[in-house]
Amino acid sequence: MIDSNEIIEQVRNAGVVGAGGAGFPAHIKLNNKCDVVIANFAECEPLLFTNQALVMAKVDEVLEGLQLAMKATGAKMGIIALKKKYSDCKRVLSDKLKDYDNMEIFELGDFYPAGDEHVIVREVLGRKIPMAGIPLDVGAVVHNVETLYNIKKAYSDKLPVTEKFVTVGGAVKYPLVLNVPVGMKFSELLDLAGGPTAKDFILIDGGPMMGKEVGLDDVVTKTTSALLVVPINTLPYSSRRIKIDVQLKRARTACCQCRICTDLCPRYLLGHKLEPHKIMRAISFGLMDAESLINSLLCSECGLCEVTCPMGLSPRNINASLKKMLFEKKVRFNKTLVETERPEREIRKFSAKKLLVRLGLSDYYRHIDYTDKKIKAKEVKLLLKQHAGSPAIPVVKVGDKVNKNDVVAKIQEGQLGANIHASIDGTVVKIDETSIVVKSE
Structure with missing residues (x-):
């Protein structure tokens, strides 16, 4: 039983x-x-x-x-x-x-x-x-x-999470899906895929829509679904090059209130009170206490508004900035029942094929199968916060020998979090406020 x-x-x-x-x-x-x-x-x-x-x-x-x-x-x-x-x-x-x-x-x-x-x-x-x-x-x-x-x-199997299935794709020579040690450097993943095929690019941890930009020295975490090489002249590249203060200035001067961001917003179509065009309007007129700004807390940050805006604006990033500000002020949106969804929801679902074209990534779409290959890392950097909640607390010290699957950091008592385990055999060579580094023998 x-x-x-x-x-x-x-x-x-x-x-x-x-x-x-x-x-x-x-x-x-x-x-x-x-x-x-x-x-x-x-x-x-x-x-x-x-x-x-x-x-x-x-x-x-x-x-x-x-x-x-x-x-x-x-x-x-x-x-x-x-x-x-x-x-x-x-x-x-x-x-x-x-x-x-x-x-x-x-x-x-x-x-x-x-x-x-x-x-x-x-x-x-x-x-x-x-x-x-x-x-x-x-x-x-x-x-x-x-x-x-x-x-x-x-x-x-009584096995902890020490490995992660990851797609290495985009502008790489050999796109693949691998199972790799948590904490492995992205530069090593890129080498396994034959390196980038583009001269000017960014790296994204996750998908091109909601993933975050990372560097070659950043590492695989428990939530890394992909490492994508995204070249210049694509929307994910250009949108991540624009700083938030510039985006705010553009919102104030260029938003034409066409409503496309709202009419295609998945949460709005579900019947939520989120209306991105009203948030853009409130920002334009400096109405920082407007009810519509509170509604930004309902945004899932899917980025569809950014893809479809005819003026090249990013309501998603504006919402993300507002959400951060509201969270810092401890402002919350009270849970509210959805009365009715929008009747046009079904016909306004956004095609994944169309999305690929809008992003400028069609040339990089090719089916990728799993490569069943044992991947070894000489060194791993295990982040203490790879999860929602509080960082884990190290239970090892520099110089300790650890085996793969050993606990190296634990959940704080009474806090939301997750234990962290060694993903390779080796020696703890560094511990700081954010990570534990283990080097193989």
Whole structure:
């Protein structure tokens, strides 16, 4: 008999967090009751093949992880939500589902951002998560498929999260999906892909829409879904070159109030009070106490407004700046029920193919399969904060010998966070406020 408390404890000990996005600790989600667990297999960001490669290579582990998540939460149903175009993955999953009870597949359309939790719950269950709410508010828990894989490894194999499946793509010689040690330098990943094929480029940790710009010396974390080489003359490149003060000046002078940002906003179409064009107008007139500014807290920062703005503005970045300011002032948006969604929502879903073209990345789209190759790192830098919540506290000191899977930093007592484990055998050579460096012998 599988004990739900044991699942939660093992997942906590293993440091499992959401494998994409903010890295919310998985044991917190599992320590709640719901009626359905959704496996988020949308992978809606362009150029990413991480989840697809994982499911093709490790389908049983993913389904076992879903089974464990259902057991921990008391869910009666598990639903794998994947895009209809992932036909090979659907075939592999369908062949295996006969061995599992109370699981089914739901096919999503090929639109962006299908993987947003509010969107995926609406698509799969027809339920409307409250504004500023979470899936649990409507009886659901959502886990990325790689998170489910890690839940299985934590409970069944007693293995912590020390490796990460990563797409290395964009303008590289040999795009690939690898399973690499957490803490490995991005420069080493780039070398494994044959290096960049563009002279002028930026590196993005994650997808081209919501990923963050990084450097060659930055490292893989538990939430790194991809390392993309994005060349000049693409929208993800140019948008990340414009500083926020310049964006604010442009907003004040160039916004023509055309409403495109609002009319295509996924959260607005769900019935939320977020109207980006009104936020841009408030900024233009210096109305810093306007109600519309508070509504910026509802923004998921998907970036669709940035892609579609005819004036080349970025309501997304304006919203992100406002959210930061409001959080610092401890301003919160109170959870509010969604009354009705917009009737035009279905016809305004934004095509993933169109998105790829708008981003200027069509030339770099090619299917990538998993490369089953043992990757070794001579040195890893383990960040103490790879998750939502507080940084982990080191439990080792410089000079200590560690083995792969050993705990090197623990959750602070009573705090939201995740344990950190050594991803290679070696010696601790450096500890500072943000990281632990381990060098192999």
